[in-house]
Each structure stands twice: as C-alpha cells, then as structure tokens.
Amino acid sequence: MNNLHNLLIHRRSIRKYTDQPLSPDSVKLILEAGLLAPSSKRCTPWEFIAVEDKEVLARLAACKTAGAKPIEGAALAIVVTADMTLTDTWVEDASIAAILMQLQAADLGLGSCWIQVRNRFGANDEPAEDIVREILGIPETMGVLCILSIGHKDEERKPFNEEKMMWEKVHIGKWE
Ligand SMILES: Cc1cc2nc3c(=O)[nH]c(=O)nc-3n(C[C@H](O)[C@H](O)[C@H](O)COP(=O)(O)O)c2cc1C
Numbered sequence: 001m002n003n004l005h006n007l008l009i010h011r012r013s014i015r016k017y018t019d020q021p022l023s024p025d026s027v028k029l030i031l032e033a034g035l036l037a038p039s040s041k042r043c044t045p046w047e048f049i050a051v052e053d054k055e056v057l058a059r060l061a062a063c064k065t066a067g068a069k070p071i072e073g074a075a076l077a078i079v080v081t082a083d084m085t086l087t088d089t090w091v092e093d094a095s096i097a098a099i100l101m102q103l104q105a106a107d108l109g110l111g112s113c114w115i116q117v118r119n120r121f122g123a124n125d126e127p128a129e130d131i132v133r134e135i136l137g138i139p140e141t142m143g144v145l146c147i148l149s150i151g152h153k154d155e156e157r158k159p160f161n162e163e164k165m166m167w168e169k170v171h172i173g174k175w176e
Pocket residue numbers: 011012013014015066067068070113114115116117
C-alpha cells in the first residue's frame with residue numbers, strides 16, 4: 001500500500017485466517033501502532049495483551065454468545081484494555097489505539113477484525129469483560145474494550161466502492 005486513502009479503501013474486516021503464524025516483526029509493528037496512539041491529555045491509559053496460545057484463543061472466542069468466533073482461528077489476538085480510573089476518555093483512547101493497530105495490520109497485508117467485548121455478554125448473561133478478565137488475569141480497574149483477531153487472510157473481501165461513498169452523511173456549514 002502506498003497511501004493512506006488506498007489503505008482505507010481496501011481495509012475490510014477479515015474473519016478467516018490461514019494457519020501461518022505472524023512474524024515477530026509484524027507483531028512488533030502492530031503493537032507499536034497502538035503505543036503510538038494519541039490519548040486525551042497523553043495519559044496513555046491503554047494496556048494490550050498479545051495472545052498466540054491456541055488454547056487461550058479458543059477460550060477468548062467463547063467470551064460472548066455471538067460474534068467472537070474469528071478469535072479461534074487467528075494467529076494473534078490483541079486484547080485492548082484501558083485503566084478506567086485514569087481518565088473518563090478510556091473508551092475513546094482505547095478505540096483509537098485499536099483502529100491504529102488494525103490499520104497497521106492492513107498495511108502489512110494482514111487481515112483483522114474488531115471483536116467487541118465492552119457491553120457484550122457471555123453464557124448466563126455474564127459480562128464478556130469479566131470472562132476475559134478471568135481468563136487473562138486482568139485487574140478489575142481495567143476496562144476491556146475489544147479483542148483484535150489478526151492473521152494471514154483466508155478470505156478475500158471487495159474493497160469499498162468509491163461510488164457508494166455516503167456523502168449524505170456530511171453536512172457543510174450547518175445541518176440541512
Ligand atoms: C465497535 C465495533 C464493534 C465490532 N464488533 C464486532 C464483533 O463483535 N464481531 C465481529 O465479527 N465484527 C465486529 N466488528 C466489525 C464490524 O462488523 C465491521 O467493521 C462492519 O461490518 C463493517 O465491515 P468492514 O470492517 O469490512 O468495513 C465491529 C466493529 C466495530 C467498529
């Protein structure tokens with residue numbers, strides 16, 4: 001990819017991955033993208049947990065009743081957490097870090113998917129955040145925003161059709 005617009009057009013959520021592991025350099029670059037994220041007042045509340053162990057990936061994939069299956073087949077999951085006691089913008093700060101990591105993965109030609117954890121529920125209506133905290137030993141003070149599943153693509157998805165750009169969502173000068 002040689003420019004950001006092209007990368008954004010081609011980035012799609014990828015939920016199927018090959019068995020090929022990621023190179024340590026790729027993992028490092030993706031995590032660095034998170035560490036380079038801006039945060040309110042530069043309080044950097046986020047902490048990331050990189051998981052490659054297949055057994056743990058399978059347990060994380062069961063953290064909610066639907067929508068988490070891609071984690072099971074991923075080469076890497078990055079659990080995106082942030083210290084809720086540090087700032088009232090932890091969701092925003094962690095979200096920005098997460099999307100930057102997804103864009104870095106896309107720039108490396110890898111597929112990724114955002115798996116929502118916050119406000120989602122597992123079996124018996126247990127909060128998915130508590131399930132993930134328990135699996136990984138994450139402290140109670142850390143909010144668990146999402147898990148990024150990442151791997152080499154095992155599906156192709158069409159890039160965005162630029163002719164379908166939703167310009168009606170843009171208001172110039174005032175709302176009308
Ligand atoms: C906040 C957020 C939560 C999401 N949660 C999930 C999820 O739990 N499981 C999943 O498979 N995809 C999830 N996604 C991916 C979206 O389904 C996907 O981005 C959307 O369908 C648009 O497709 P695209 O990413 O290919 O453009 C989530 C995306 C966002 C931004």
